[in-house]
Amino acid sequence: MQYLPLFARILGASTSTASPTNSGSGHGKWIVGQIVKTTSGLVQGHPASNATGVSEYLGIPYALPPVGSLRFQPPIKYHGHDTINGTNFNRVTDISKGYGCIQSNISSSDAHFPDDLIKSYGITEAGLRILVEETNPGIKFSEDCLSLNVWTKPEVGEKSKAVLVWVHGGSYVSGSSALSMYNGQFFAAQEDVVIVSINYRLTIFGFPGNPLSSPNLGLLDQRMAVEWVRDNIAAFGGDPSRITLFGESAGGISVDHYSYAWRHDPIVHALVPMSGLASSLGLRTKELGEELWFNASEAVGCGGQNTSVVEVYKCMMTKPAEDIVKGLVNTIDGPISLPYSPTVDNIIVFANYNGLPSATLPMVVGCTDFEGGLFRVFVPKGAPDGFWAHESQIQFVCPAAVRANISVQAGNPTWRYRYMGVFPNLILSTNPQSGAYHSGELPPLFDTVAQDLIASTPEEIAIGNYMRGAWAAFAKDPVHGLERYEDGWPRYSVDKPSLIRIGYENRTRANLVNGNYYDDGC
Incomplete structure (x- = not known):
């Protein structure tokens, strides 16, 4: 069994009728x-x-x-003037339906987690959930998915x-x-902040390998979403001069890629890549991307590598999305690590x-204490100890x-963490x-x-509060905010107590060790 590819493949988890306003800055x-x-139109919200x-x-x-003609092409900004019903992720209107983006399989058993793995690993009821x-249960999917969400509370706290x-x-x-x-x-x-979450194109629709288009459409989607936030967030009570981009796993990798791709005009003002970086699992080459593109095109009857690239492209534009994804490589039990992912083009991905x-x-950067605790349960037992x-x-x-x-060598304020909390209602196996x-x-x-199923422990609640506050x-203040937070987070240094252990022994305050304490073998 090839254990490394198996591990790598998984990374990659009442309304108001008030008058329109351009600013949420007025208390009361x-x-x-x-x-x-907004630039997308008038957006109707509702109470959370x-x-x-x-x-x-x-x-x-x-x-x-x-x-249509925009499939497999870079995103184009949406401009509208009509009222958008922003009260549901899956709206049934003619103006973007807020669906999740089309996905392909994590594994061949996405619809039903295998009973043998459940028994073998002692997967808990909470863990199975x-x-x-x-695999995103209950979420509707569509190619029409390039949308974002905003949560805000402008009537109290900071005006911006x-x-x-x-x-x-x-x-x-x-x-x-x-x-x-x-x-x-x-x-x-x-926490008196504005939270925005975004969708971006996934699988072959976000990272197609199509020789006639950018291979990194999903990353271009992310950039356009950030541009929308810059242009519109003040209307929700947000401060466009204080935008932090944060993400986990593939989202963390994306945050890191973003920091290199748009280094001259980042728009954002701080970065938090969590459990994923551009260097984490290698990069998909242009050649591999094209191979997967032609494999998919051949599977739906559009020809392969020996067919004109233009004819293949025209044919792929006509095929239903659900037909295209049927023939795609599974992420876990397929032969290729992260088959549809950021691809070297030396423009966005290097x-x-x-x-x-x-x-x-x-930057704040870090990971969990045992990342493999998730990945392990997707594959049969058999890997060597350790x-x-x-x-x-x-x-x-x-x-x-x-x-x-x-980041430190570049002179950037930098913090590093390791998340270590283990709680009854989150145990997988x-x-x-x-x-x-x-x-x-x-x-x-x-x-x-x-x-x-199981209520959170007081320590779990306190640690969540602590991390959210950090x-x-x-x-709020990417330069000094963490130094002033609670007991103070020292900036990262290899040989000084500066690696912040969150949830160490389920303690409710961060615990410090030397920056390189866990770096054996690095």
Whole structure:
């Protein structure tokens, strides 16, 4: 069995009728859910379901639907004047339906997690729910998906709030801003920040390998979403001069790629790549991207590598999306690591990052204590002892160490963390224990841990509050905010106590060790 590819393949998880306004900056004037004027049109929101005073705006189109002649092409900005019903992720209107982007399989068993793996690993009821969520249950999908969501509370707190823009993960083949895990209402309510989450094209639609187009459409989508935030967030009470881009897994990789691709005009003012960096799992070459493109085209009857590229392209434009994705490579049990993912074009994604300058921005970078605790349960047992710990080290810990050092050497304020919390309602497996696994910090961070099976412990709640507060402090003041947060977060240094252990032994305050404490083998 080829263990490394198996590990790598997974990375890649009541309305108001108020008058329109251009600004949410006036305390006492903001009506929860009021209509907001944007470049996309007038957006009607509503009160968030479980966070008092938070206005929720869902499924706002930031780009034209990438359908018809726009399929497999770079995004084009959406400009509108009509009223957008932003009260549901899956609106049934003619103006962007807020769907999740078309996905392809994480594994061949996406529809049903295998019973043999459940029994073999002792996967818990809560764990099974978390694993199923990786395949986006109950979310509707469409090519018409380039939308974003905003949660804000302008009637209190700062008149112009710091903004956090979330980029979801999912191995670049799954995930959606509509996942309940990423709901931003609690973050916005508790930390006096504006939360934005975005969709971007996935799988072959976001990373096609089409010789006649950019191979990195999904990354271009992300950039256009950030441009929309810059141009419109002030109308929601946000501060366009304080935008932080944060993401996890494929989202973290995307944040890091963004810092290099748009280093001369980053728009954002701070970066938080979580459990994923440009150097984490290697890069898809142009040649491999084209091979996968022609494999897909041949599977749907559009010809292969020996057919005219123009004829293949014209044919692929006519095929239903669901037919195209049927023949795509599975991310886990296929032969290729991250088959549909950022591809070297030396414009947005570069063949060699050694010595390449990135945007000069403050950064928080880190990973979980045992990333492999998630990946392990997707494959039958059989790896040698220590394999998953080793792969966690090579694919996550060491890249974080390298990236933190690069950021420090560039003179950027830099912090490094390691998330270590383990709680009963988030345990994936018991044989062996899943530990603080890949993506395990996200429900506490967004305060979206399901409570119906097992209630959160007081320590879990406190650690979630602590982490959320830290991310908000950084967004509000990327240079000094963390130094002033709670007991103070020292800037990262290899040989000084500066690596922040969040949830160490489930303690409710961060614990410090030397920056290189976990970097054996790096």
